[in-house]
Amino acid sequence: MTTTQAPATHAPTGTRRRGSLEPYLYLLPHAALFFMFTVYPIGYGLYISLHRWDLLNNTQTxxxxxxxxxxxxxxxxxxxxxxRTLWNTTFFTLVSVPLLVAAALGLAALLHRPIFGRTFFRAVFFMPGILTVSVMGILWRWMFDNQIGLVNAARDLMTGAPPIAWLSTEGLAWVPIVVGTVWWTVGFNMTLYLAAMSNIPHSLYEAAALDGATGGQQFRFITWPMLTPITLFVVITTALASFQLFGQSLVITNGGPTRSTQSVIQYITEEGFTNSQISSAAAMGFVFGLMMLVLTAAQFRLMARDVQSTEEK
Incomplete structure (x- = not known):
């Protein structure tokens, strides 16, 4: 018995071509914006860094x-x-990132429990994040003012000690910047940790409690390992944001005293717009950008390894 096979049907050439082009048409708007606002500025910035750029001269050497x-x-x-300013920025990052991660994790652990008013306290810790950097900077500059600051007023009231020149003493000038930044941004990381904690199955804690595990043991062996992926995200984003330090040091200390709190981005801005050395500023921006790429790749590599080992366990 013989069977006849139906002849194969082929889609029209125009239909195949339209089907193959359709995904690219969806990508076209994003690709156009990406090239316009990312690729072109990077390429033009590299061109500027290789020339002696003079805004008043039509010929660039x-x-x-x-x-x-x-x-x-x-x-x-x-x-x-x-x-020097790169070291200042690195110092700020090394100090602020552990504080922001630890404070956010601690607050999330406290406010994840069913305590009275936890929604109110969540809002209280998150609300500073909606302030602009200028408002935040003015607030903490006033708090640590050398003469009339609230911190010095509180010290005088409680101990009668003379005021401390927070804003004009090297080393101490970092205190309002770091403390203000932690107060300003800790709420965002706290919210990320709260969302991650809510996704941990409650049955794990019930099983651990039946086995006699204490609250500290449950946090160490259940909560913390389950939070490894979000910790990776928090550390990387917080470190990158800390390396972009600009507004806090500009408003609170204006980079002083003697450039001891000036960030690298603040110096690049000064070089380009105050000193009118646009080509030099562009070169600095490229070097700093490459450093950030290397830092990000290293963080992903090291911490992704921790995430993989945790998942294997």
Whole structure:
């Protein structure tokens, strides 16, 4: 018995071509905006960094990597101030990130419990995050003012001690910046941790309680391992945000005293718009951007390994 096979049908050529192009048409708006606001500015910034850019001159002289070499040549102002402000920014990041992660995790652990008024307290800790950096900076500058600040007034009231020059003393000037930043941004990380904690199955805690595990043991062996992925996200985003320090140091201390709290982005802005060295500022921006890419890749690699090992367990 023979069977006849139905002839294969082929879609019209126009239909196939339209079907193959359709996904790209959906991507076209995003691709156009991406090239317009990301690729083109990066390419144009690289072009500026390779020329001696003068806004009052129509002819821009090509100088190659001169402005990049200045950043790695000892004795140039760019070398001195760029690396000094980069260290300032790194110091701020090393201090603020652990505080922001630990404070957010602690607040989330407290407010995840069914306590009275927890919704109110969640809102209280989150609300500072809606303030602009200028409002936040003015508030904490006043709090730590050398003469009339609330902190010095409280010290005088309680101990009669003389006022401390917080804003004009190297080292101490970081205190209002760090404390103000933690107060300003801890609510966002707290909300992320609260959302992650709500997704942990309650049956794990019930089983641990039946086995006699204490609250601390439950946090150590259940909560903390289950929070590893969100901790990865919090650490990376907080570190990147800390390296972008600008408004806090500008408003609270204006980078002083003697540039001890000036951030690298603040110095790049000064170089470009105050000193009118646009090409030098563009070169600094590229070097700093590459450092951030390397830092992000390293953080993902190290912490993703921890996430994978936790999932395997």
């Amino acid at each position: 090509f100088v190659g990597t001169e402005f990049f070499r200045n950043l790695f040549t000892s004795g140039t102002p760019q070398f001195e101030f760029f690396w």
